[in-house]
Amino acid sequence: MIKQEFNRIDPKRRNIVAHKKKQFAESAYEKQEYPHRLNLYELPPTADITLEDFEKWAIDRLRILAELEACSFRNKTPSETAEHIKPLLLKYLPLSPNSSAPSSVAWRDPKLQQERQKDHYSHFILRLAFSSTEDLRRRFARIETALFKLRFQNDDTRERQDFVRSLDFNWETVGDEEKKALATNLRSATPGLKKEELEEGGWFKVDFETVPELVEQRRVFLKAGKAYVPVREQMSMVLAGFTERLDKGLELTSRALPRLDEDDRLTPILTHLSKNFATPDAHISDSDSSLPGAPINASSIDLLSQHFPLCMRNLHLTLRKNDHLKHFGRLQYTLFLKGIGLNLEDALIFWRASFKRKTDDEFNKEYKYNVRHSYGDVGGDATRRGRGYSPFSCQKILTEHPPGSNEAHGCPYRHFSPDNLVALLQATGVNDRDVLCGVREDVAEDKKRYHIACNRVFEYAHKAELRKVKEEGTWPASELDTIVHPNTYFKRSYLLKNGGKVGVEESGRGDEMEM
Structure with a gap:
């Protein structure tokens, strides 16, 4: 007995793709x-x-x-x-x-x-x-x-x-006979429609689920699963497509x-x-975030902290409370202070004065080198480049090195519980109930809009100044975009409170190294 070989695929159902339709078969779209x-x-x-x-x-x-x-x-x-x-x-x-x-x-x-x-x-x-x-x-x-x-x-x-x-949309044009037969319904279902628009204007007939916005607002006539859409509403159909x-x-x-x-x-x-996509990245260089002429030195940090975003404000308060910060907290805060214009000499004075419980020998042995390294004064590539490391962006703070026990770095909007977050905001002067409720909603597990919560607080703290610069037109919209970098927050806050104007590009790729 001879076995008959056969193909399991029915030749009538075999999917034969024309060679011209094969993706990347030839560089047709180069x-x-x-x-x-x-x-x-x-x-x-x-x-x-x-x-x-x-x-x-x-x-x-x-x-x-x-x-x-x-x-x-x-x-x-x-x-x-x-x-x-x-x-x-x-x-x-x-x-x-x-x-x-x-x-x-x-x-x-x-x-x-x-x-x-x-x-x-x-x-x-x-x-x-x-x-x-x-x-x-x-x-x-x-x-x-x-x-x-x-x-x-x-x-x-x-x-x-x-x-x-x-466009190759499957829009069925409504004929004159059908349009005349449905004239009363079309006029009553389409608010603001003039008689000449009904008689002379074009109409399309589409499946009603393709124009949910028009159906929701009751701006079209529905019949047998079809929506009758006038030409003037074509944007909704294009958006649906x-x-x-x-x-x-x-x-x-x-x-x-x-x-x-x-x-x-x-x-x-x-x-x-x-x-x-959670929080856009934004690298920032010293020249972009510094404020020439501003009194930024070791003794002015306490006063300037009123302009700090909540992440840096929390680090500053923790430093003042404990006279100490752990490694990632020191790194995050040092680079931020470097970014606002604190030079290396003043940074060393600031950190030495802040670590009151440490002796000079302990400070020099355990902490001084790290501060100098952050500034590019010592160590490998940073020394060769002479710039050190750039301040952390919101995206970096949110996604890298989450804080552990007794650590104060990170983003309070992400890493604090809602109750602790509200308590910290109230301690820093945010007492508006609507703002606090909005922040709670922003940081909820199903939203995770941490940078929006931070911008909400910024707008509350600077509402009078923001209203003024908008009315006077002294700050264009491009200089009031969403803040996605702690140093941008500080610079914008300082200038708004002191009647200044942003004079340089605030975001973009800096020349410094990321850690």
């Missing part, structure tokens, strides 16, 4: 062009870019997303958010309209193409970084949708319509992530970016 400044991010980029651009572009976009999320948490109105984000977009992620280019085919202008390429690539880089968990995917989709909505609203009317016409495609894209990306584990170049960068 020279991708961008005729519109808006983008649904449906096609992933495949051209080569440097690792430096890979990281820098992603960080610039992350700054925008983090600031948008902060505006949402701080209950800013859409107009306030747009005004606040505009200068940051121009700085980190500009997207010029086609009308700004001089050429006949304006969108081919190299400057526009470069801007749009950065926007395209940075989106997909962050999509890789934030696809690992459902929580990150949900947050990323929400903030990316907010960014797209902001850009859609502010886009040039003609260019926006060209973009919408280029954007979110739907992004959600699917994030799900597909999460399945592909295990393939990146073997790439030791990209994985550390993506991990770093995902951590920064």
Whole structure:
């Protein structure tokens, strides 16, 4: 008997993919062009870019997303958010309209193409970084949708319509007969609709779940599971289409992530970016955080501590109470004081005076070297570079070296219990019930908005000064962005209380070493 060989796969059901549709089969998108400044991010980029651009572009976009999320948490109105984000977009992620280019085919202008390429690539880089968990995917989709909505609203009317016409959405156009038959219902279900708009305007018929915002606000007519949407409400449909495609894209990306584990170049960068979504990282150099002319010396620290963020205020209070700080507390506080402009000589005087219970020999043997090392006065690479180490950012304080028993370093908003946190805030002069309740909500286990809680306290402590500089216009929105570095907190607080103005860039990559 002869055995008949057979294939277990039914040839009729075999998935045969056309060679042109195979992803990365050929470099079809290496020279991708961008005729519109808006983008649904449906096609992933495949051209080569440097690792430096890979990281820098992603960080610039992350700054925008983090600031948008902060505006949402701080209950800013859409107009306030747009005004606040505009200068940051121009700085980190500009997207010029086609009308700004001089050429006949304006969108081919190299400057526009470069801007749009950065926007395209940075989106997909962050999509890789934030696809690992459902929580990150949900947050990323929400903030990316907010960014797209902001850009859609502010886009040039003609260019926006060209973009919408280029989309392949399954919108069913309502015919004249159906529109006439439903005229009464359409008029009653669409507030503010004029008679000429009903007769002459276009209407689309879509599944009602694709426009939940319009359904929730009762701005559309529903029939047989379909929502009848006028052209003027097309933004809601475009946003729904954007979110739907992004959600699917994030799900597909999460399945592909295990393939990146073997790439030791990209994985550390993506991990770093995902951590920064909790609190954006911000390195700061001495020149960015110091205050020329300010009385910063060993004897003035007690007075200046009123301008310290809660993490440094807690370290200062603990130092004054115990005449001592453990290693990581000393390191965190030393670098912060170095960052506000305390020179090495005064730092040694300050620490020696603070360690009252130690003899000169004990201080010199156990503590003096560490202070000098932090300043780059002694030790290895730091000595060669002559700068020492940079002050810790909020992200570093939140994620590295959590405090143990009898240790005072770290972030009180994260590492204190809610009751102990409120007690510390009250001890430092924060007694407003609404602020304390807001802080409790921010630091709750399901929120973890530690930097938002810190900014909430800052805004309470400086509400009069902030109102004044906003009314006078002496501080632009870009200088009042969300604080993500303790030294930025100090500098901004000092200048506000003393009637000064921020004169240099406050955040960005410093030249110093991170420990």
